[in-house]
Amino acid sequence: MQQIFNFVFKNSHKLLFLLLLLISFVLTIQSHSYHKSKVISSANFLSGGVYEKINSISEYFHLESRNNELIVENARLKMLLFNQKDTTKLPDIDTIKGVKKINIIVSKVIHNAYSSPENYLTINSGVTQGVKTDMGVVNDLGIVGIVEKTSANFATVQSVLNLNSQINAKLKKSNHFGTLTWNGKNTGYVQLIDIPRLSAARKGDTIVTGGQSDIFPENIGIGTIYKVYIDNETNYYTLDIRLFNDMTNIGHVYIIKSKDREEILKLENETKKNE
């Protein structure tokens, strides 16, 4: 017993170092696995609050370009509205089913990272506003990412520029689908893998979100094909996609709250239980 105490006292510095190193390694490994459970994220009141303060100053520098984006989007929506037969009448809502399938929560990106291989954005709405893990985040041009962690007033978003990101996407013209990933190299381009070679993918074709995912609704814009090449291992097409979004400059975003999602998840869980 005496010897154990002596050993601990003699090596206290080394033991403290090893303990702290172990804690950091556990946190690091958790942060690299999908759906981190107990990791400290920037969605807390301290870092979220700091980022919100910084953003409230720096957003003034982008006011003009943000206004232009809003005007362009408004014009596009007005065009859709004016092409309706009766502009005063909104599109029908199925009153028997009662509800719209998708709700939208407006939010603002208060911190945007794009320099590391695993990037996260911080947004200024959280559980209080109804944001939950695994909701899709888009803006007027296309997809941005998926909500990862939430706190009372903030949430972190796994950006599409993240090596762990996997989103179902398809060719707009032919419905051939694949998985949207990122190779960690260029912030303007992402990769769509496992596209069958039967699909006539050509440079310039539009890529949209696919219907397989319950996170994003179908047909949200992602980007256009920049380069088509054949993967040597799988013999499928890999496509370089030029994003519609400039991921280094993102302001307001919309969070997609799908009412079907809970039902789908419940159903899938029950199916798994029965197996």
Added chain:
Amino acid sequence: MNSAVLINIARFFLLLAAQVLIFNNINFFGYLNPFPYVLFIILYPVNGNKPALLLASFLLGIIMDMFCNSGGVHAAASITLAYLRPTFFRFSFGVSYEYQTVKLNDKLTPERFSFLLISTVTHHFILFILETFRLNFFFNILIQTIFSTIFTIIVSIIIIYLFKPSKR
């Protein structure tokens, strides 16, 4: 002694604030950021309390991780640097460094520069390995380590010269 503690506490918060507010947002060439917050560990008094340095480095790293959403990457790199610091001192200033009065925030000599270089390289290499966590990106890790180290050292030297104690 008391003023040294106060100076280190002030340095801790000032470097952390500067890192989060300014240096994390530089994104030179799209991905390069300097990390001059390691100056806290480098400039800590040579014969100061070692467990206190370890704990302070851990705290510094974990707060950085919180702001960067990176798990425990900065914490691991920081405590490793804090733990290996005496070894680097011995390498740069000779065996009997504790008996000489080594002052780091002074004019740049080859010894001081070599200490700064080896500390920064170690910290950044561990940082980027853990941040990427994939071996097929090893070349990218090396490139990023080299360029970020250069960037950090330039910024660190500027900071040291800016806050150099005035000559008596």
